Amino acid sequence: MVPGAAPAQAVALSGDRVLAVGSNAEVARTRGPETRVIDLDGRTLVPGLIDAHAHMEREGLKTLRPSLAHARSIADVLAVVAAEAARKPPGSWIVTMPVGQPPFYFGGPSNLAEGRMPDRHELDAVAPDHLVYIPGLFGNWGVPPGHSALNSRALALHRIDDATCPDCSGLTIELGADGQPSGVIVETNKRPLVEFSILTQVPAFGFEDRLEGLRRSLPLYHAFGTTSIYEGHGSSPETIAVYRRLWEEGGLTMRTRLCVSPTWSNVQEARLAMRDWLSYARGRGTGDPMLSVSGVYIGLGGDKAAAGAVRRALPNTGWMGFVEWANRIEDFSDYAWLAAEHDLRVHSVVVDRLAEVLDVFEAIDARFPLAGRRWVVEHVGYVTAEDIARVRRLGLMVTSIPFYMLWKNGASRLSDEARQEQFLPQRALLEAGLPLAAGSDNIPVSLFTAIWASVARQERTTGRAIGPGQALERLQALQTVTRNGAFLSFEEDRKGTLAPGRWADLAVLDADPLTAPVDALAHIRAELTLVGGRAVHGHSFLQAQSS
Incomplete structure (x- = not known):
């Protein structure tokens, strides 16, 4: 176009x-x-859209649990729980989706007339013979805190009382007027850990759940013209196995490019894994036109207790689909050096720590040249002109999440007027000749929200534009989710553009994004x-x- x-x-x-x-x-x-x-x-x-950071498997999982999107009162919530109790055998679990409207669930209990979650007594009244759990939001969807609610049987199963002390920070067990747990737990962690710490008996998504969730995710993404995904944030071993099963069955209709989210806990384990088990993911990886795996995800930052709790729960990764990490920059460097030695592409979410990551990559480049390897820095936040020059010299790929970074979470960036043009500088990255790609991050699934955010750069609470000089033209924004995404998987000669000989990955739209x-x-x-x-x-x- x-x-x-x-x-x-x-x-x-x-x-x-x-x-x-x-x-x-x-x-x-x-x-x-x-x-x-x-x-x-x-x-x-248009060419089929390529989601550079999709987390696609999550979307269908949301449909496996009863929705509370319509709930405007505690009575509405209790009606859903009562209906589930009527159809499920006594003693079984009733687990719903969070209170609030998807895909963000902003506000949680503020969406209810009472301004609070139902307590254990109210849940007991409609489901006395079941275990009830209403989870809080997954923090990547909306904004913490999240509010969970359990009935008395669920509390008793987990032995939660007035003396319970969570083993992870960011959790508060609310007490009622009697000094005992009310059934409500408040969590301020971005990625909820309550189910990995004090609610370990809540049924996790099993393999078959995740497989069915993936099946349901495909048409939801295809409905917005998405034909390829690139999961650079990493996929856990179980998540990769789920994709493989659907591919084996012939049901994988999305061109899927994955990288490994590792389970190792230290450099010694990483060395063995890279040496002995990850040969299939070396270089450009292994796979076919529908499913391939290449490289590893190496996280930077994170909470040690959280990472430990998630590893203890494996293969369960909750809503994440990847394995949580806790890496200092020194740990990150050690893992990246090992990856370079074993020809494994590195992917990492950098946000505002790009300069630190580039220091590591430049040191590695002197020993193991990175040119042509297309290592990936993801979810970029603040980026300086010097950073851009360094990225280009190293031949790195850059992915952005404009809707998440600008619209959803941009409020905190408004006060730093001097640096607004350095925040997610999409235009500067493109003008430097970098094939900047964009992703949805599953919030929401449509890449047209990423296109809109790249053009408007508006923040949701004020409507103000963040770094308006970095706004993209319509065609540029469209290219970040088509042509440019193909470079991530070395497939720029096969997809991402409308040309004879390219794969027939196409979308016919109900409106022209250029006009x-x-x-x-x-x-x-x-x-x-x-x-x-x-x-x-x-x-x-x-x-x-x-x-």
Whole structure:
């Protein structure tokens, strides 16, 4: 798509490849017995979208538990619990989704008329023979604190009383007027640890749950034109196994690129794992056009107690899908050196610590040249002009999460006026020639929210633009979720652009992102999504063409 150019009227496909894109006359000239032609009828055609930081497996998991999105009072919450109690055998668990509206669950109990969670007595009244747990929000969705609620049987199972002391920080067990736990637990941790510390008997998502959740996630992402994902934040061994199972069954319709979220706890374990077990993930990795694994995720920062609690619970990783970490910069350096020695691509969320990471990478580069390895720095926050030059010299890939960083969490950046143009400097990164890619982070699943945030750069609480000089043009923003994402997986010659010979990963949209009103950008959907020429969303669109 080029501003001012004549829009494509049709596309011709041959097998899983694009044969031609252009006017009806141009496409007609390519017709043959094995050619399929799709008449766009004035609609907008774009390359299939590539989510550079998807956490796709989470979305379908949300549908496995009863929703409380409609709840506006404690009575509404209790009605859901009562309905579950009526259909489930006594003694079983009732676990719902959090209070609040997805995908963010902002406000938690403030969404209820009473302004609080139901207590254990209220939950006992509607489900006396069951174990009830209403979890707080997953902090990456919204903003902590999260508020959980349990009934008396669930509290008793976990032996929670007025003397219970959580083994992880950020947890408060509320007490009632009688001095005993009310059933409400408040958590301020961004990634909830309550189920890994004091609520260890709450049923975790099992393998089959995660498999069904992944199946349900696929159509939700395809509905917004997404045809490829890149999980640079890392996937736990179980998560990789889930993707592999669906791929083996022939049900994986999303081109999926994963990297390993390691379970090691120290350098000695990491050395053995890289030497003995991760050969399949070396270099560009192993896989096929639908599923591949390349490299490792190495975290920076984190809480030691939290990382230990998650490792003790493995294979359960809760909503994360990856393994929590706790690395000082010295630990990060040790692991990155080992990865370089064993030809494993490194991925790391850097936020505002990019300069420290670059120091490590430059030292490694002197011994193991990184050119061509395409190591990835993710979730970038503050980036200086010097940082950009260093990134380019090292040949690193950069991913951004504009909706999460700018709209959802940008308020804290407004006070630093002098550095606003350095915060997620998308325009500067692109002008330096870096193929900046963007992801959804699963909040929400649509990459059109990332496009909107890249163009508007608005923060949600004030509506103010953060670093307006870094706002992208429409086409630039679209390229961060199409062409540029293909570089992450060394597939820029196969996907991400509309050209003959490329994979037929395409999306037909209900609006043109180059001309739609700015406020409408975030709401664009796909009417048709193809992966390798196969319709994965919008079958009715194709049926209407053939009728």
